[in-house]
Amino acid sequence: MIRIDNLSKRYDDHFIFHGLTHTFSPGCVALCEEDSTGKSSLLGIIAGVIAPDTGDVWIDGHSLTHAPRQAKARLAYVPDNCLAFPSQTGREFLEQAASEKNAILDDTVLDLAYRLGLEPHLDKRFEQMSTGTRRKVYLTAAALGEPAVVIADGPSSGLDAQARAVLAEQFKTWSRDRVVLFASHDTELVQACGARAVNVAALR
Numbered sequence: 001m002i003r004i005d006n007l008s009k010r011y012d013d014h015f016i017f018h019g020l021t022h023t024f025s026p027g028c029v030a031l032c033e034e035d036s037t038g039k040s041s042l043l044g045i046i047a048g049v050i051a052p053d054t055g056d057v058w059i060d061g062h063s064l065t066h067a068p069r070q071a072k073a074r075l076a077y078v079p080d081n082c083l084a085f086p087s088q089t090g091r092e093f094l095e096q097a098a099s100e101k102n103a104i105l106d107d108t109v110l111d112l113a114y115r116l117g118l119e120p121h122l123d124k125r126f127e128q129m130s131t132g133t134r135r136k137v138y139l140t141a142a143a144l145g146e147p148a149v150v151i152a153d154g155p156s157s158g159l160d161a162q163a164r165a166v167l168a169e170q171f172k173t174w175s176r177d178r179v180v181l182f183a184s185h186d187t188e189l190v191q192a193c194g195a196r197a198v199n200v201a202a203l204r
Contacts, residue, residue, distance in 0.1 A: 001024065001025065001026060001059070001060050001148045001149055001178060001179045002023070002024040002046060002057070002058070002059060002149055002179050002181065003022075003023045003024075003057070003058040004020055004021060004022050004023075004045075004046065004055065004056075004057050004058075004203070005021055005055050005056050005057075005058070006019055006020070006021055006054055006055040006056075007019070007020040007021070007042070007045060007052050007054065007055035007056075007057070008020070008052060008053045008054040008055060009038065009041050009042075009045065009050070009052050009053055010053055016038035016041055017038045017041075017042065017200055017201075017203075019055075020042070020055070020200070020203045021203070022203040024179045024181060025179070026175060026176070026177055026178055026179055027175050027179065027180070027196065028171055028172070028175040028180045028182075028193050028194055028195035028196065029179070029180070029181045029182075029195060029196050029197075029198055030182055030183070030184055030189075030190045030195035030196070030197050030198070031043075031181070031182070031183040031184075031197075031198060031199070031200060032183070032184055032185060032187070032190055032197050033199045033200065033201075038200050039153075039183040039200060040080060040153050040183060042200055043077075043151050043152075043153050043181065043182075043183055044079075044153075045057060046059075046064075046075075046149075046151055046181070047072075047075060047077035047079075047151045048064050048068060048071065048072050048075075048077075049077065049079070057071070058071070059071040059072070059074045059075050059148065059149055060074040060075075060148040060149065062074060073101060073145075074147055074148045074149060075147050075148065075149040075150070075151060076141065076142035076143075076144070076145075076147040076149070076150045076151070077142075077151045077152075078135065078138040078139055078141075078142055078150075078151070078152035078153065078155055078182075079138070079153055080153040080154050080157075082126070082131070082134035082135050082137065082138045083126055083127070083134060085126055086125065086126050086127040087125055087126070087127065088125065088126055089122065089123050089124060089125055089126075090118065090121060090122040090123070090124060090126070090129070090133075090137040091122045091123055093126070093137055093141065094109070094113075094122075094137065094140060094141055094144070097141040097144055098144050098145075101144050101145035101147075102145070103144040103145035105144070108143065109140060109143045109144055110140075112139070112140050112143050112166075112170065113136070113137075113140040115166045116136040116139065116140065116159075116163045116166050116167070117136070117160070117162060117163055118133065118136045118137065118140060121133045121136075122137075130158060131157065131158035132157070132158030132159045132160065132163065133158075134158075135155065135157065135158055135159065136159070136163060139152075139155065139167065139170075143170075146178075147178065148178050148179065149178060149179045149181070150171075150174055150178060150179070150180045150181070150182075151181050151182070152180075152181075152182040152183075153182070153183050154182075154183060154184055155167060155171075155182050155184060155189070156184060156186045156189045157184075157186075164186075164188070164189060164192075165192070167189065167193075168189055168192035168193040169192075169193075171189075171193035171195070172192075172193050172194060175193070175194075180193075180195075182195075
């Protein structure tokens with residue numbers, strides 16, 4: 001459901017990766033090597049928020065280069081920084097995300113929010129939330145519209161133990177029929193959700 005073809009990215013004169021080609025089938029995959037290996041840049045490229053220098057990404061058969069709207073409609077992205085909209089409330093963010101995906105903010109999505117412990121904070125503005133609470137909002141939004149691909153950068157960062165357990169179970173559930181690709185140093189999460197650990201360099 002994800003195909004990357006000849007992806008390259010460099011900053012100034014430094015290539016962080018070059019010529020990456022790989023296909024990800026449904027399942028949980030964790031990028032968990034050391035920092036400065038291009039994990040966040042690769043996830044951002046796959047999510048369509050960073051442009052590669054060369055190559056293309058296909059999401060559920062749609063090219064990010066030639067059909068970006070269709071490709072992005074089939075994915076959910078939880079960035080490392082979840083403070084893009086400081087004055088927006090969590091509920092407003094979920095409603096906006098649902099509208100953009102032509103999805104419904106239904107009981108299934110809200111159930112995930114409640115299991116993550118988000119219910120008391122939904123009507124707070126992002127600038128009033130802790131780092132973990134902001135991340136819970138984005139993780140809840142990932143359930144909207146049944147995306148074929150879930151991309152997450154540091155998904156358990158700032159989460160309490162209960163929310164981390166819920167996240168691991170949710171990743172396992174999603175990975176039955178979709179790709180869950182995330183970057184994390186949280187070995188407990190990687191093990192709990194049964195993720196396959198890979199290195200960016202191994203995708204060449």
